[in-house]
Amino acid sequence: MNEIFGVPTQALFGQLLIGLINGSFYAVLSLGLAVIFGLLNIINFTHGAQYMMGAFVAYVLLERFGVGYWWALLVAPLVVGATGVLIERLMLSRLYKLDHLYGLLLTFGLALILQGLFRHEYGSAGLPYRIPDELLGARNLGFMFLPNYRAWVIVASLVVCLSTWFVIEKTRLGSTLRAATENPQLVQAFGINVPRMITLTYGFGVALAALAGVMAAPVYQVSPQMGADLIIVVFAVVVIGGMGSIMGSIVTGFGLGVIEGLTKVFYPEASNTVIFIIMAIVLMIKPAGLFGAQR
Amino acid sequence: MKLKRSLIAIAAAFAAGTAHAQISDGVIKIGVLNDMSGLYADLTGPGSVVAARLAVEDFGAAKKGMKVEIIGADHQNKPDVGSTIARTWYDTDKVDVIVDVPTSSVALAVNQITREKGKAFLVSGAATSDLTGKACSPNTIHWTYDTWMLANGTGSAIVKTGGDSWFFLTADYAFGHALERDTEAVVLKNGGKVLGKVRHPFPGSDFSSFLLQAQTSKAKIIGLANAGGDTINSIKQAAEFGIVKAGQNLAGLLVFLTDVKALGLQTAQGLIFTETFYWDQNDATRAFTKRFSAQAPRNNYPTMIHAGVYSAVLHYLKAVEALKSDDGTKVIAQMKKTPTDDPLFGKGTIRADGRKIHSALLVEVKKPAESKGPWDLYKIRATIPAEQAFRPLAEGGCPLVK
Numbered sequence: 001m002n003e004i005f006g007v008p009t010q011a012l013f014g015q016l017l018i019g020l021i022n023g024s025f026y027a028v029l030s031l032g033l034a035v036i037f038g039l040l041n042i043i044n045f046t047h048g049a050q051y052m053m054g055a056f057v058a059y060v061l062l063e064r065f066g067v068g069y070w071w072a073l074l075v076a077p078l079v080v081g082a083t084g085v086l087i088e089r090l091m092l093s094r095l096y097k098l099d100h101l102y103g104l105l106l107t108f109g110l111a112l113i114l115q116g117l118f119r120h121e122y123g124s125a126g127l128p129y130r131i132p133d134e135l136l137g138a139r140n141l142g143f144m145f146l147p148n149y150r151a152w153v154i155v156a157s158l159v160v161c162l163s164t165w166f167v168i169e170k171t172r173l174g175s176t177l178r179a180a181t182e183n184p185q186l187v188q189a190f191g192i193n194v195p196r197m198i199t200l201t202y203g204f205g206v207a208l209a210a211l212a213g214v215m216a217a218p219v220y221q222v223s224p225q226m227g228a229d230l231i232i233v234v235f236a237v238v239v240i241g242g243m244g245s246i247m248g249s250i251v252t253g254f255g256l257g258v259i260e261g262l263t264k265v266f267y268p269e270a271s272n273t274v275i276f277i278i279m280a281i282v283l284m285i286k287p288a289g290l291f292g293a294q295r
Numbered sequence: 296m297k298l299k300r301s302l303i304a305i306a307a308a309f310a311a312g313t314a315h316a317q318i319s320d321g322v323i324k325i326g327v328l329n330d331m332s333g334l335y336a337d338l339t340g341p342g343s344v345v346a347a348r349l350a351v352e353d354f355g356a357a358k359k360g361m362k363v364e365i366i367g368a369d370h371q372n373k374p375d376v377g378s379t380i381a382r383t384w385y386d387t388d389k390v391d392v393i394v395d396v397p398t399s400s401v402a403l404a405v406n407q408i409t410r411e412k413g414k415a416f417l418v419s420g421a422a423t424s425d426l427t428g429k430a431c432s433p434n435t436i437h438w439t440y441d442t443w444m445l446a447n448g449t450g451s452a453i454v455k456t457g458g459d460s461w462f463f464l465t466a467d468y469a470f471g472h473a474l475e476r477d478t479e480a481v482v483l484k485n486g487g488k489v490l491g492k493v494r495h496p497f498p499g500s501d502f503s504s505f506l507l508q509a510q511t512s513k514a515k516i517i518g519l520a521n522a523g524g525d526t527i528n529s530i531k532q533a534a535e536f537g538i539v540k541a542g543q544n545l546a547g548l549l550v551f552l553t554d555v556k557a558l559g560l561q562t563a564q565g566l567i568f569t570e571t572f573y574w575d576q577n578d579a580t581r582a583f584t585k586r587f588s589a590q591a592p593r594n595n596y597p598t599m600i601h602a603g604v605y606s607a608v609l610h611y612l613k614a615v616e617a618l619k620s621d622d623g624t625k626v627i628a629q630m631k632k633t634p635t636d637d638p639l640f641g642k643g644t645i646r647a648d649g650r651k652i653h654s655a656l657l658v659e660v661k662k663p664a665e666s667k668g669p670w671d672l673y674k675i676r677a678t679i680p681a682e683q684a685f686r687p688l689a690e691g692g693c694p695l696v697k
Contacts, residue, residue, distance in 0.1 A: 008511065011507065011508070011511045014507050015504055015507065018501075018503050018504045018507065019504075021503070022501055116332075119332060119336070120592075122593075123336070123337045123553075123592065123593050123595070124332065124333060124334060124335075124336035124337050124340070124524075125334075125336075125337040125338070125523070125524065125527065125553045125554060125556070125557035126524060126527060126557050127557065128531070128557065128558060128559045128562065131535070138535075138536070138537050144507065145510075145536055145537050145541070147535045147536060147537070149535070150503075150535075219501075219532070219535070220500055220501075220528060220531075221524065221527055221528060221531065221557060223334075223524065225332075225333060225334065225524075226500070229498065229500050230500070261504055264493075264495075264504040264505065264508075265504070265508065268467075268493050268494055268495060268496075268505065269467055269494050269496070271495075271496055271504075272496035272499075273496075
């Protein structure tokens with residue numbers, strides 16, 4: 001009895017774990033999107049490109065300046081987050097009064113421009129980024145061979161996701177943020193600089209994408225289209241979790257990673273469509289998403 | 296003296312005039328259709344436009360008074376996008392010949408459209424051997440390589456050195472299926488067996504799940520029936536999961552120079568695969584590479600697809616010159632009639648089914664210590680002679696061969 005539908009249980013555990021690893025990327029990315037949408041009401045299509053930029057900043061830091069992975073984890077989100085702040089100040093802030101669609105078009109266009117620029121400079125085959133020495137190697141779990149780096153990715157993204165959730169949902173800063181989105185005039189009347197808060201929130205969401213990018217760099221090739229490949233799936237994750245729901249995006253991110261992983265075992269051909277099938281079903285049954293509140 | 300010179304000039308003008316008589320709208324228009332922005336952009340992409348340009352230069356079109364124009368477009372690896380561009384090119388933009396077209400699903404679509412319109416199609420980028428098999432056409436020549444040739448070169452070399460049980464990781468579209476089918480046939484023919492296969496979505500990014508399935512199968516060889524970024528990520532992630540260390544070997548069935556460059560020798564070393572061109576083969580290929588690299592994006596070196604585009608365009612122009620016509624069907628027939636000769640592939644022929652025949656190279660990726668420069672990547676292990684490199688004419692099932 002150590003088989004499930006013809007697949008050895010041992011192999012199945014391995015696949016579940018791999019699903020969790022992919023899920024961690026989904027979770028961190030969709031979390032950033034959820035934060036931005038929840039607080040700014042902007043659908044940030046540049047997110048994939050910003051994830052890609054995070055990976056490229058890590059690559060450039062290493063190749064050009066000899067700055068390793070651990071510093072890149074800190075520096076890349078700061079650099080990319082700063083460009084996010086610029087984008088918000090110079091462009092997005094002009095669109096808040098208009099329909100959602102304008103923000104979507106702007107960020108989508110920006111994503112295309114950024115990808116084009118990076119492709120022009122670095123080509124499309126991608127660039128290798130080494131796994132940091134401390135995380136080289138792997139451990140044998142009995143049922144599978146788990147690379148240390150992947151284990152680190154799961155732990156790191158869980159920590160990042162849960163702390164973000166904690167800050168937004170459980171601290172005073174978080175409650176001010178949420179209040180500012182509900183009623184900016186009132187919060188401003190209490191002497192809080194709402195526009196600056198919104199700018200910083202966008203910067204933070206973008207920094208999360210860049211952080212995911214740095215974490216992805218050693219796993220995938222650092223390439224201009226790495227974000228474009230992922231962003232559509234991540235959007236589906238956000239829609240399933242419920243637009244703007246912080247916990248929703250975390251749980252669905254990990255959960256869908258696992259479901260996708262299992263599909264790769266039982267019916268690999270469908271593994272890139274399964275998330276969209278789930279999305280369609282969720283939208284039919286619960287249009288606001290699994291964790292979303294009807295507004 | 297002066298009179299004589301002007302007489303010659305007038306005669307030359309007339310000669311040029313007659314040469315133009317049959318060439319539609321006086322311009323030979325070459326359309327380079329490939330992946331300009333996605334995962335195949337470095338191994339085809341803008342480099343193929345450069346290669347076509349060099350061919351026009353070397354042919355000396357300007358000196359011969361022939362007007363040749365090259366345009367390029369991005370088919371995004373999508374058959375619908377590729378078909379739309381091909382139709383627009385043929386119908387309204389007066390394109391005479393489409394070249395390159397990687398991604399077999401797109402190439403098969405363009406193959407059909409070219410046949411309907413009676414134009415010419417020179418395939419360098421696509422791999423499926425069906426282009427000279429059941430889908431063969433009097434308007435298409437398959438130039439550089441194909442899945443049968445890759446399978447035959449790499450597959451039999453590996454089975455003969457003991458890699459007799461296989462598991463396939465296959466890109467889930469026409470190309471992957473053809474490569475898997477052709478390799479499986481070679482493995483079985485040489486006494487090996489296939490323990491399993493998994494088809495991954497195209498393009499993919501995470502292959503660890505599939506690699507783990509391959510590991511569970513306990514096959515000695517994991518055959519990668521994919522290409523470009525998919526192959527790069529498969530190899531990289533196989534290293535990460537310690538698959539090679541645990542005793543299984545990878546067979547990259549279609550690997551290009553730019554892929555090896557992107558992987559780095561540290562990860563790619565020891566990989567064995569088949570190519571039909573390597574920049575460091577002889578003086579002629581090195582000279583071409585120097586000119587190519589000067590114009591290519593990021594000074595990349597040419598892949599076999601780029602070399603194939605050069606060679607195909609050169610032979611095409613020779614046929615147009617000889618025929619004094621750019622009628623697609625006639626030019627392709629003329630190209631098949633004449634033996635090919637160019638600095639990159641040497642002398643060769645084109646068969647009735649549209650298969651261009653030349654020798655193939657079994658190469659091995661160098662160890663980092665063996666490499667003397669950033670592009671010094673391959674050791675040539677063997678040369679497969681032209682008559683053995685490609686599928687025998689009778690076995691393809693091409694309806695043009697009676």
